[in-house]
Amino acid sequence: MQLYKIDKGEVGKLASSSEVVALMMPIAFEVPLSSQWTDVYLWASYDALVRHRPFKNFNYENLWEKIGTTPVLYDKIRFDYETLAADIRSRVVKHAAKEGWSKKSSNNNKHPVTATSTESNTKMEQLSLFS
Numbered sequence: 369m370q371l372y373k374i375d376k377g378e379v380g381k382l383a384s385s386s387e388v389v390a391l392m393m394p395i396a397f398e399v400p401l402s403s404q405w406t407d408v409y410l411w412a413s414y415d416a417l418v419r420h421r422p423f424k425n426f427n428y429e430n431l432w433e434k435i436g437t438t439p440v441l442y443d444k445i446r447f448d449y450e451t452l453a454a455d456i457r458s459r460v461v462k463h464a465a466k467e468g469w470s471k472k473s474s475n476n477n478k479h480p481v482t483a484t485s486t487e488s489n490t491k492m493e494q495l496s497l498f499s
Contacts, residue, residue: 383456
């Protein structure tokens with residue numbers, strides 16, 4: 369979806385909360401996150417969940433209470449979130465450019481995007497975000 373936005377020239381400066389969660393989830397499974405990054409992860413997860421509302425009859429307003437914590441406010445995580453989201457967005461744009469995505473390329477460029485780095489390099493790069 370983001371690659372098609374790039375084609376339309378609609379590239380924002382920040383990745384979406386869904387993209388941030390997608391990046392952070394595997395990291396959260398492998399290493400303990402500091403409380404600072406746990407707050408970013410919780411906020412982004414909540415924001416993505418509320419935006420997509422995948423469950424019809426779920427009371428999203430009481431989710432923080434259900435998990436036994438107080439809401440993480442955006443002002444508290446703003447700097448860390450925006451730094452991470454800007455980094456994710458810049459890497460997506462850079463990778464898209466490398467793959468040949470541009471305003472005129474969508475119709476001619478229907479091949480799947482493949483990663484250019486190894487899994488271990490990617491893990492090390494991701495982990496460096498949190499050190």
